[in-house]
Amino acid sequence: MASFQLPTLQKDNDLWGPSAESSALPAQLEDIPFAPYAKGDKIGRIADWNAASGANADGGAQGARGGRQGRNRDVQQSFGATGANAFAYFHGDDEASFSVVDNTRTVASRRGGLSAMSRGGRGGARGGAAGGRGGAARGGASARGARGRGGAASTRGGRRFGWKDWDKPQRTREASVTVGQDWEQLEEIDFARLGKLKLEVEEAEDISTYGTLYEYDRAYDRVSTKAEKPLQSLDRIRYSPTTSDDPVIQELVAKSDAQLFMTDSILALLMCSTRSVYPWDIIITRTADGKVFFDKRDGGPFDFLTVNENAADPPMEIDTKDGDAAARTSQLNTPAALSLEATYVNQNFGFQVVNEKKAHQLDNANPFYSADESEPLASCGYRYRKFNLSSDEEDPVELVVRTEVDAILPAGAGAKQQYITIKSLNEFDSRAQGAGGAPDWRTKLDAQRGAVVATEMKNNSFKLARFAVQSLLAGADNMKLGYISRANPRDASRHVILGTSWYKPRELAGQMALNLSNGWGIVRTIADLARKAPEGKYVLLKDPNKPTVRLYSVPANFGEEDDEDEDRIDEEAEQDL
Known part of the structure; x- marks a missing residue:
């Protein structure tokens, strides 16, 4: 059974880590690269199965960090931010026979698009005009932005409301006979x-x-x-x-x-x-x-x-x-x-x-x-x-x-x-x-x-x-x-x-x-x-x-x-x- 034994650490207030003079790494750890992390890197998960790997991932990471790297090009590139493929998983031959069981066609949901447009309509009402007609954003007409394409699409995505249905008072009817306290x-x-x-x-x-x-x-x-x-x-x-x-x-x-x-x-x-x-x-x-x-x-x-x-x-x-x-x-x-x-x-x-x-x-x-x-x-x-x-x-x-x-x-x-x-x-x-x-x-x-x-x-x-x-x-x-x-x-x-x-x-x-x-x-x-x-x-x-x-x-x-x-x-x- 494989085992792992920690190396001997040198007691020194100024240094941390194994000393090359006092001890050497075990043979099973010699080929593993050292991965330095910067203090600003956020390590939130052990493995991200949704993130792209390889060159695309590296390029995306570089693009995301473009502004920071452009301002400070001499900073050493950290492993956590670059997404280096030292630990990348490569598909083996054992998955060559894999096939999808559910092959039904996925229809793009219109509700999602309308929901995004409705959010844009509300942004237009606040002045952003993300889903408005554009003129509301340029002119600052928030009401017109709220009634833009985004706002109209949001009503079609949910229940169909009439004119000022939201402003109608709630109807409260009275009982045909008053319930007595002794009932x-x-x-x-x-x-x-x-x-x-x-x-x-x-x-x-x-x-x-x-x-x-x-x-x-x-x-x-x-x-x-x-x-x-x-x-x-x-x-x-x-x-x-x-x-x-x-x-x-x-x-x-x-x-x-x-x-x-x-x-x-x-x-x-x-x-x-x-x-x-x-x-x-x-x-x-x-x-x-x-x-x-x-x-x-x-x-x-x-x-x-x-x-x-x-x-x-x-x-x-x-x-x-x-x-x-x-x-x-x-x-x-x-x-x-x-x-x-x-x-x-x-x-x-x-x-x-x-x-x-x-x-x-x-x-x-x-x-x-x-x-x-x-x-x-x-x-x-x-x-x-x-x-x-x-x-x-x-x-x-x-x-x-x-x-x-x-x-x-x-x-x-x-x-x-x-x-x-x-x-x-x-x-x-x-x-x-x-x-x-x-x-x-x-x-x-x-x-x-x-x-x-x-x-x-x-x-x-x-x-x-x-x-x-x-x-x-x-x-x-x-x-x-x-x-x-x-x-x-x-x-x-x-x-x-x-x-x-x-x-x-x-x-x-x-x-x-x-x-x-x-x-x-x-x-x-x-x-x-x-x-x-x-x-x-x-x-x-x-x-x-x-x-x-x-x-x-x-x-x-x-x-x-x-x-x-x-x-x-x-x-x-x-x-x-």
């Missing part, structure tokens, strides 16, 4: 987890039907942008009480073995919850005998429709002065104003497109209508249906839902009557903020209806998904969709009907990539959380700024305080009169 959070589920749930559910079982339905007026199939019809404001009564206030559901609680009770609007929202952006809340009540009721809050988001909720740039609240005319026009396109307008348009469109002279009575009369009412009833039929959400026989789970249909389609020869639902989409101003890039319906609806519908599916994904799911839950054969626009973009009180379309609910759900199995999985998961919880009242709350839902335990009187406040306000108003 206790029990569960938090993000939409990513909800999107992975799945449950297969069979067709529903009909329990009973209530209400009166009118026939759809076929004349509205011929409406177009060239033959538009004004939207009328009709006074009709249509009831949509919450689950706990429904007398029919209260009867079914005693007769049926079902554990879950809700309305179709609540069920559709849960099934499509992963598409929602705006906040919402659902009140969940669990009784001592294990019954679970899902209720809406009076004045909550269930009573109103949203507009362009899923758009990349949805409508936003605007703080303006009351006296400004442009400010008053802008206030028409805020989320709250558009939501109220969309709800008004949807209801009146359903009232108008039916023929009230041809009525069809269902099995039972309307359970919410009393003889004291003076206004006529709107066309509406309530179908109470039962769904089996059981995943195994040991734990049966049944759901009773009150669904709604809007009209009946006249039966042809040898055909049966069909239940239909009537919904609408509204256009406010294609050039206003929050329009979501929608085309002008008056010029595109007849010729390019597919483009209009595709844009609406993108900007109103949550609302259209709820329309489709509600139609499927009610067992409707068709869905009538109306296209309503303002008569004047600056006037939200007058509207016209520009056209209508027929859709099969299941086909519409397929076009929107709506997974019903995932929706049922979400409903079963929320229901299991409520069933396992102790007796009491809970609130399922959608986070206003995050794709997350949270389950809170709330006091037993939650929701009743608002009713008491409304009664007190009504009593005070009567006393004032």
Whole structure:
């Protein structure tokens, strides 16, 4: 085995190293050259595999040291700075058979070049103009240098920003209901987890039907942008009480073995919850005998429709002065104003497109209508249906839902009557903020209806998904969709009907990539959380700024305080009169 023995050193204060008189180097060290290093040389690594060797390396080193060697040519050349090839490695014959395994062609990345250019653009903004147009560097115009080729290329290399996107304030929405200090959070589920749930559910079982339905007026199939019809404001009564206030559901609680009770609007929202952006809340009540009721809050988001909720740039609240005319026009396109307008348009469109002279009575009369009412009833039929959400026989789970249909389609020869639902989409101003890039319906609806519908599916994904799911839950054969626009973009009180379309609910759900199995999985998961919880009242709350839902335990009187406040306000108003 090879060994190394240090030579004897001479003790001398003025000299360092082996002495030629006192000792001689061992034979194995005689051929190794002595490599002197200068004090200024930096020795950072033992071997540099990336550096070039041989003449190229020597030349590069000389070039790097050109200025220093030119100033002091008589300085002795040090080994560390010259990169002498005394220790250079030369390839042997053993690597003659070496070959590259991965022979794929390497494509030059454009991102690297754009990144370098973007760095140049920022240099131009500081005055260096490395990536600017050059004129900025010569003239010192830093802003023009920042907008040079370098700055423009940097935006193409990353996310595509619009004009002053960096300067837009962060939108912070408020929750639909304020979380109380005495609330206790029990569960938090993000939409990513909800999107992975799945449950297969069979067709529903009909329990009973209530209400009166009118026939759809076929004349509205011929409406177009060239033959538009004004939207009328009709006074009709249509009831949509919450689950706990429904007398029919209260009867079914005693007769049926079902554990879950809700309305179709609540069920559709849960099934499509992963598409929602705006906040919402659902009140969940669990009784001592294990019954679970899902209720809406009076004045909550269930009573109103949203507009362009899923758009990349949805409508936003605007703080303006009351006296400004442009400010008053802008206030028409805020989320709250558009939501109220969309709800008004949807209801009146359903009232108008039916023929009230041809009525069809269902099995039972309307359970919410009393003889004291003076206004006529709107066309509406309530179908109470039962769904089996059981995943195994040991734990049966049944759901009773009150669904709604809007009209009946006249039966042809040898055909049966069909239940239909009537919904609408509204256009406010294609050039206003929050329009979501929608085309002008008056010029595109007849010729390019597919483009209009595709844009609406993108900007109103949550609302259209709820329309489709509600139609499927009610067992409707068709869905009538109306296209309503303002008569004047600056006037939200007058509207016209520009056209209508027929859709099969299941086909519409397929076009929107709506997974019903995932929706049922979400409903079963929320229901299991409520069933396992102790007796009491809970609130399922959608986070206003995050794709997350949270389950809170709330006091037993939650929701009743608002009713008491409304009664007190009504009593005070009567006393004032």
